[in-house]
Amino acid sequence: MRYALILALACANVGTAAFAQHEGHSDHSEPKHAQPVDREQVDHSEMDHGHQHSQNAAEPKMLARPPDSADSGPPRAADAIWGADTMQDSRAALAREHGGMQLLWVQGDRLELRTREGRDGFLWDLQGWYGGDIDKIWVKSEGEGEWGRPLEQAKVQALWSHAIGPWFDFQAGVRQDLNSPARTHAVIGVQGLAPYLFELDAAAFVSNKGDVTARIEAELDQRITQRLILQPRTELALSAQDIPELGVGAGIDHIETGLRLRYEFVPEFAPYVGIEQEWKVGRGADFSRADGRDVSVTRVVLGLRFWF
Structure with missing residues (x-):
């Protein structure tokens, strides 16, 4: 009986200590008699400091400007290591690969069959060039006619082309x-891309x-989809005088x-139909x-446009 009483008193003391420790922890974290906080009087200096710190951390660091000595070396410093002849060939190859290459381009702009009221005909309009970004040699050929009849027109041009702008x-x-x-003609003209993407010749x-x-x-490509393209085209022919033997009138x-x-x-490679x-x-x-x-003539056309 004596041992049971001692054990009961020991358990009571342990429970009281644990309860007191828990009460002390609660009082420390959240006092029972804490006064209400006025949010308008809170000091935001620490909050602002933390916000500014986060902003400064997100900003990229400014790179220091290169030292003046960076541009003080000789313009052909590599010549002293590899030799002037070797570097000259290297620089020439670099210039060719960045705009100085000579290229060949050929396009069949219109290669078509034409029909109107049973009088079928044909037309070709081919052009191509060889050269670089600034100077090229252009060759153009076009003509048309009706099957079983002499050619209405057939002509070929050889032109020097020089870039006068982008x-x-x-x-x-x-x-x-x-x-x-x-007949033989001297030719002078311009060809390129007019404002609003009009191809102009x-x-x-x-x-x-x-x-x-x-x-x-003038012609303009209007993309309906990535592959389907509608192209309006207009051609205007003028003359300074009447040329009766060619059937050409002034104006x-x-x-x-x-x-x-x-x-x-x-x-x-693009086949097309049109009117x-x-x-x-x-x-x-x-x-x-x-x-x-x-x-006044209306024609239905069926053709092919290609380039390489």
Whole structure:
């Protein structure tokens, strides 16, 4: 009985100590009689300091400017190590690989069959160049006709092209007409990308007979999808004088406008379908009527556009 009483008193003392320790911990962390905090009087200096510290930590460190001695060495320092001849070849190769390379490019812009009221025909419009970014040699050829009849027109141009800005090239050279009557022309013009992504080709021609003519072509690619492209195209032909033997009238001789819808299986290969309208105007229309030709022609076209 005595031992049971002693054990009971010991357990009571342990429980009392544990309760007192727990009460002391609670009083230390959250006093019972703590006063309410006025949030407007809280000192935010430590909070601001922490915020500024986090901002400063996120800011990138400013790099020190290179020392003045960085640009004090000789401009051809590598020559002393590898030799001037070796470095000259290296610099020439670097220039070629960064804009000085000579490249070849060929494009069939229009290679098409044309039909109108049972009178089927054809047209080709090919061009290509060889050279670098600044100077190139251009070759252009185009012509058209009807099956079973002599060519209406066929011509080839050889031009020197020089870049006059990031978007346009100045071109000059010679044009030879292959259809009858054959004539030779001096050519001067510009070709490039006009504002709003219009491909523009404008040229003036002076023939060996003294005739002065000009032509302006413009086309615009409108992407419907990444592969399906609608291309409006307009061509305007002008002449400074009547040329009866060629059926060309002074002023605006004829206007062509059309739409071509092409599908690019790959960018280098794209068949297309389209419709084109041509009008002979002014004196050119008079010459066409006198020759028994229509002054307004609508054609359905089926063709291929390619480049390599």
